[in-house]
Amino acid sequence: MAIDRGNPSGKRDYAIILLACRLGLRVKDIKNLTLENFHWEKKQLTFVQSKTRKSITLPLVQDVGWAVIDYLRYGRPKVEMSHIFIRHLAPFLPFSEEDHLRQIVVKYMKLARIPISPKKKVGMHSLRHTLASLLLENDTPLPVISDILGHVDTNSTVVYLKVDIKKLKECPLEIEGGI
Numbered sequence: 120m121a122i123d124r125g126n127p128s129g130k131r132d133y134a135i136i137l138l139a140c141r142l143g144l145r146v147k148d149i150k151n152l153t154l155e156n157f158h159w160e161k162k163q164l165t166f167v168q169s170k171t172r173k174s175i176t177l178p179l180v181q182d183v184g185w186a187v188i189d190y191l192r193y194g195r196p197k198v199e200m201s202h203i204f205i206r207h208l209a210p211f212l213p214f215s216e217e218d219h220l221r222q223i224v225v226k227y228m229k230l231a232r233i234p235i236s237p238k239k240k241v242g243m244h245s246l247r248h249t250l251a252s253l254l255l256e257n258d259t260p261l262p263v264i265s266d267i268l269g270h271v272d273t274n275s276t277v278v279y280l281k282v283d284i285k286k287l288k289e290c291p292l293e294i295e296g297g298i
Contacts, residue, residue, distance in 0.1 A: 130194030
């Protein structure tokens with residue numbers, strides 16, 4: 120695994136990446152998370168989405184929950200701050216508005232020797248897109264994917280349909296007059 124979870128930054132980055140690729144959280148929502156958003160006893164994560172201003176509750180899957188706990192216990196600098204994820208260089212502050220955390224994804228792609236194409240967008244949103252694609256491949260209904268991603272309208276989720284070539288081949292349209 121490319122992420123070294125033996126150091127504080129690695130613990131943080133691992134938890135952040137899992138929140139994006141396993142729960143589909145947007146960058147801004149990850150950066151805004153506080154302890155109050157985690158309902159450990161119910162195994163749920165509840166927050167108000169920054170983009171839609173709507174409250175969303177997601178299941179706190181085991182690997183994500185443990186990664187966040189590991190970071191809080193053994194990786195996060197001991198500072199009085201409500202934000203869970205903070206920068207690891209002094210001054211220890213939350214990530215800035217302008218920080219899209221792209222550097223985290225790029226760093227680990229390079230360490231894992233995954234090629235970075237100049238034609239494809241690479242960043243936290245690509246992890247969110249991957250989750251949607253995997254859900255679609257596993258026959259998850261579109262309204263459920265929309266709910267997980269926090270889309271108000273399923274039309275916002277339709278952009279993920281183009282990645283499932285196998286499913287697209289199942290519904291070809293006849294072309295008038297042939298080719």
